[in-house]
Amino acid sequence: MKSSASIPARAIAGGRLRRASSIPVALLLAGLLGALLFTGCASASLERVKPWQRGTLANYTMRSDRDPLDVAMAEHVYYSRETASGGRGVGGSGCGCN
Amino acid sequence: MSATKILRAAAALAVAALLAARARADVKVGDAFPALAPAGLVNLAGGDIPEVTGQVTLVDFWASWCAPCKASFPAMAKLYAALGPRGFRIIAVSVDEKPADAVSFWKRLAPPFITLRDRQQKLVQEVSVPTMPTSYLLDRHGRVRFVHSGFHGDLAELQKEVEQLLDEKS
Numbered sequence: 001m002k003s004s005a006s007i008p009a010r011a012i013a014g015g016r017l018r019r020a021s022s023i024p025v026a027l028l029l030a031g032l033l034g035a036l037l038f039t040g041c042a043s044a045s046l047e048r049v050k051p052w053q054r055g056t057l058a059n060y061t062m063r064s065d066r067d068p069l070d071v072a073m074a075e076h077v078y079y080s081r082e083t084a085s086g087g088r089g090v091g092g093s094g095c096g097c098n
Numbered sequence: 099m100s101a102t103k104i105l106r107a108a109a110a111l112a113v114a115a116l117l118a119a120r121a122r123a124d125v126k127v128g129d130a131f132p133a134l135a136p137a138g139l140v141n142l143a144g145g146d147i148p149e150v151t152g153q154v155t156l157v158d159f160w161a162s163w164c165a166p167c168k169a170s171f172p173a174m175a176k177l178y179a180a181l182g183p184r185g186f187r188i189i190a191v192s193v194d195e196k197p198a199d200a201v202s203f204w205k206r207l208a209p210p211f212i213t214l215r216d217r218q219q220k221l222v223q224e225v226s227v228p229t230m231p232t233s234y235l236l237d238r239h240g241r242v243r244f245v246h247s248g249f250h251g252d253l254a255e256l257q258k259e260v261e262q263l264l265d266e267k268s
Contacts, residue, residue, distance in 0.1 A: 050223075050226075051227055051228065051229050051230045051232075052159070052161065052193040052219055052222045052223075052227060052230060053219075054163070054230070055161060055162075055163045055194065055195055055196075055199075058163040058164065059163070095163055095164055095165070095230065097164045097165060097166045097167070097229065097230045097231070097248065
């Protein structure tokens, strides 16, 4: 078996150099590939429902407050759990108009 | 291929993808408004599809499910009654997906101005309205001069703008 003392110092230094430079390159490549992949997430055309496509969201059945009894029950549970009253929820449906 | 070349290619690709994602064809002030006929619009009253040139025109995008749109119709009818005789025109474009929704809204409110339906949502997509409703005030050359997003109960500012455009020489 060859001891490390017998390996030339230059070869060890070269090996270290190769390892050290290949890691940042791989990281950069991974970062760029990640950016490419997540570009789709940043695209407005993919992530958002357009203002003119909100007919279904604006439907009455999408309202969370359409049943007064259900609202009262939900608020009772919320207040009991949080020991707080008021300041909960906003009105309207999901058309996002104005 | 060396690592530098791969890096350069990947960087160029990333930049191109980001630019493509940001590219949107919004119609802004100063742009020529797209022609209505190629978008395949339907006139709810059964007439022709008008041109956007030749008259001062307000193109308003609305939907039956949009509460502010409903509130804006009587106000627009009033504006049309006041300035229509001077050559002002309103073209209201419905973006409703169901034709019956647009027709019932139109029958209920009976607007005195031209009302169309963008059945394929082609025009609204081309214009890329920021909110519902949005209206575009065009001069006689069909160029967008003012854009109004939403309806906040008062058309006094719009009336001033229409009068300004009507006063301009063609």
